Amino acid sequence: MGIAVFDSTVVLPVWIFVLLLLAAGYAVIMSVLFPSVRWYVRRRLNRAVDKLNTNLQIRIRPLQRTRRQVLIDQLMFDQEVIAMIEQQARQDNIPRDVLQQRVKHYAREIVPSFNAYVYYRAVYWIAKKLSRFIYRVRVAAADSVLLRTIDPDATVVFVMNHRSNMDYVLISYLAAERVTLSFAVGEWARIFPLDMLIRAMGAFFVRRGSQNPLYRKVLERYVCMATQSGVCQAVFLEGGLSRDGRMGEPKLGFLDYMLRNYDWQTDRAVVFVPVGINYDRVLEDQNMVEWENRHSRQSARQNLGKAWQFLSNNLFESSRARWQRFGYASVNFGVPISMREYCSTNAVDFKHLSKEQRIVKIAELANVLMDALRYVMPIIPVPVIASVLLRAGEESLTSLEIVSRCDELLDEMIAHGAAMKAEEKPRSRTLSNSLEQMSGRELVLEEDDRFRINPEHRALVQYYANSIAHWLRQADV
Numbered sequence: 001m002g003i004a005v006f007d008s009t010v011v012l013p014v015w016i017f018v019l020l021l022l023a024a025g026y027a028v029i030m031s032v033l034f035p036s037v038r039w040y041v042r043r044r045l046n047r048a049v050d051k052l053n054t055n056l057q058i059r060i061r062p063l064q065r066t067r068r069q070v071l072i073d074q075l076m077f078d079q080e081v082i083a084m085i086e087q088q089a090r091q092d093n094i095p096r097d098v099l100q101q102r103v104k105h106y107a108r109e110i111v112p113s114f115n116a117y118v119y120y121r122a123v124y125w126i127a128k129k130l131s132r133f134i135y136r137v138r139v140a141a142a143d144s145v146l147l148r149t150i151d152p153d154a155t156v157v158f159v160m161n162h163r164s165n166m167d168y169v170l171i172s173y174l175a176a177e178r179v180t181l182s183f184a185v186g187e188w189a190r191i192f193p194l195d196m197l198i199r200a201m202g203a204f205f206v207r208r209g210s211q212n213p214l215y216r217k218v219l220e221r222y223v224c225m226a227t228q229s230g231v232c233q234a235v236f237l238e239g240g241l242s243r244d245g246r247m248g249e250p251k252l253g254f255l256d257y258m259l260r261n262y263d264w265q266t267d268r269a270v271v272f273v274p275v276g277i278n279y280d281r282v283l284e285d286q287n288m289v290e291w292e293n294r295h296s297r298q299s300a301r302q303n304l305g306k307a308w309q310f311l312s313n314n315l316f317e318s319s320r321a322r323w324q325r326f327g328y329a330s331v332n333f334g335v336p337i338s339m340r341e342y343c344s345t346n347a348v349d350f351k352h353l354s355k356e357q358r359i360v361k362i363a364e365l366a367n368v369l370m371d372a373l374r375y376v377m378p379i380i381p382v383p384v385i386a387s388v389l390l391r392a393g394e395e396s397l398t399s400l401e402i403v404s405r406c407d408e409l410l411d412e413m414i415a416h417g418a419a420m421k422a423e424e425k426p427r428s429r430t431l432s433n434s435l436e437q438m439s440g441r442e443l444v445l446e447e448d449d450r451f452r453i454n455p456e457h458r459a460l461v462q463y464y465a466n467s468i469a470h471w472l473r474q475a476d477v
Contacts, residue, residue, distance in 0.1 A: 057178040058152055060116060063229035064180070064202060068113040074225070075107040075218055076100065084217040099214065106218040112182065114202035119180060123201050127173035134166070135279070135329035139174055142334045142376055142419050147273070150336055154269035155230045157258065159369050161247050161377070162236035163467070164282045166329070171234060171275065172201070174331055179232040184254065186240075202231075208239065223257040230268055234275075237369060241284065243291045245466030247374060250366035252359065259350045259365075260358060264343035272369060274334030276376035276419075278383065278467050280327025280434060281441075289459045327437055330378035332419060337372065374470045376419050381426045381434035384409060386465035387472055389444065389453050396450040403431045413471040 012020075063071070075081060085099045131137050141147055150156060156179060160167065168183060175181055183203040195205070204222065207215060226233065239251035262270065282288070343349065348361050388405045389397070397405070410425050426434075435451065438444045443457045453461050465472070 057148075057150070058154075058156055058230075058232050060114075060180055061230045063226060063231055064114040064182075068111055071111045071222075071225075072104070072107040075111065075221055076103050078221045081214075081217055081221055084214055088214055102214060103218055106215050107222075110204050110206075110219055110222050112199045112202050112204045114180070114182075115200040116180070118197070118200040119202065120176065123172060123197070124176045127169045127176070131166075131170050131173050131329065134283075134326050135170075136327065137170070137174070138328055138330040138378070138380075140330070140332045140378070140419075140424070142332065144333075146336055147333055150271055150273075151269050153230065154271045154338075155227050156232045157227075157270065157272050158232075158234040158275050159237050159272050159373065160234060160275040161277060161373050162238050162241050163277050163279060164241070164284055166279070166283060167236070167277055170277065170329055170331065175234075181234045182226060182231050183234050184236075220257045220260075223254060224261055227258045227262075227270065228268060237366065237373065241288060242467075243288050245288075245463035246469060247370065247377075250363075250370050252362050252366055255366055256359065256362050259339070259362065261351055262339065263351045264340045264349070270339040272337045272339070274337070274369060274372035274376055276332040276334065276373055276378055277330070278378040278380055279329050280380055280382040280437065282463075285460060285463060289463050327382055327434055328378075328380045330380050332376040332378050334372050334376035334419075337369065342368075375417075377468060377470070379410065379413060379418060379420050379468050379471070381406075381431050382438060383464045383468045384426070385431065385435055385438060386443075386461045387468065389451070389461060390465050392452075394452070396447070396452040398449050399432060399435060399451065402435060402451060403428050406431050409472075413468070416471065418471050 081103055085096055085103065088094060088099055089096045158171065158175070158181065160171065168185070172181060172183075180202060183198075183201070184206045185198055185203045186206060186208050198205075206219065210216065235254050237250045237255075238248040239253075240248075242248060258270065342365070346364075350358055350361065353361060384406045385402060388402055388409060391405075391409075407425065407428075410420070411422075414420055414422060414425075435444070438461075439446050439451070441457075442454055443461055444451045445454050
């Protein structure tokens with residue numbers, strides 16, 4: 001048998017050779033190097049999470065450590081989601097494949113990609129520095145002993161009033177030493193690279209006001225999945241920012257998603273912790289007051305300009321000078337409300353109620369939580385001064401009269417049950433500094449040490465007074 005000998009030369013153009021070389025390099029990287037690097041990084045992250053869990057009161061849950069694609073697949077093939085696809089396919093005559101692709105898109109939009117390293121090495125550091133740079137942060141608790149006795153295996157849900165977009169930053173910083181929080185964030189934050197950072201924090205995006213039943217079903221199933229898995233969550237009961245400074249009506253959607261399948265006798269414990277947040281100066285106050293007048297609202301570019309102006313003016317200022325400009329940011333943690341105790345006491349079984357019955361019970365729970373939030377709403381200097389000046393009407397007051405009337409008003413609110421102790425009342429110097437801050441912003445006009453509200457900014461003064469208006473109404477009774 002003869003042997004064929006090939007001694008001819010194959011000549012390739014240089015560009016084809018380069019393409020083949022790149023393709024071979026890509027194959028080696030993806031099949032050998034990339035999996036090895038990913039395995040190494042994941043092992044380091046798992047070690048970091050295990051170390052963090054030894055210091056956290058409520059540990060990072062397995063769901064938060066699960067690969068994002070696995071959670072997306074889990075949502076896509078959830079039985080209730082599939083049933084909704086079948087229903088929509090019949091009703092609207094849409095191919096199931098098209099609806100399945102929509103579900104995939106919704107799931108990718110909602111599911112976060114929590115990264116413990118980013119959360120604690122980047123987000124926590126930024127949140128801490130930014131909060132302390134702008135405000136003098138004050139934290140209190142209605143019952144710190146009860147907070148420390150929360151079951152570490154429970155699903156803890158922080159329910160908060162929504163005062164400013166700084167709420168996300170402030171609560172992430174303050175809660176980070178005990179828990180990792182998962183927020184629902186509006187579509188305003190879906191811009192690169194902010195969206196990647198938010199997902200790495202464990203937060204998820206929500207289309208507020210969407211009436212798409214398929215989207216709402218996917219969102220519901222994710223919230224239910226996170227709740228049943230014990231993921232610590234933070235929910236703004238009002239849904240959006242307060243436009244007039246008062247606490248608004250509660251939105252029932254997220255509470256319903258969390259509790260519609262909840263069996264208090266067999267499921268993991270769910271504990272709601274009310275968190276009241278208040279500021280001496282809200283960054284978006286002007287926009288909130290003028291929300292109805294679209295022409296007066298400041299654009300995103302103007303808001304960024306204001307933020308840059310603040311940073312450039314205050315970067316080298318002392319902390320005291322910055323505090324005099326923006327004052328306090330205060331957070332009060334309220335008394336935990338256990339769903340096991342609540343359901344047992346009120347004979348409520350959410351899982352076995354009809355939709356109409358369940359919504360009524362969810363609304364009752366929401367009102368209980370809102371009352372708990374009002375109780376722990378921080379009472380801080382600027383809202384108190386604003387309330388005193390509004391009570392005075394057109395009368396101008398000296399600084400000493402304002403301080404004296406603030407002290408009397410605080411005593412009235414404490415007597416009517418406000419979550420403040422006599423020793424926690426702001427001192428005369430603090431009230432004087434806050435009055436100077438309001439004068440510097442031209443919220444009040446001064447003439448020969450007599451102060452009155454600037455008519456041009458009366459709405460802003462009312463906005464700040466409204467944050468504690470529920471105590472003022474009780475004090476006036």
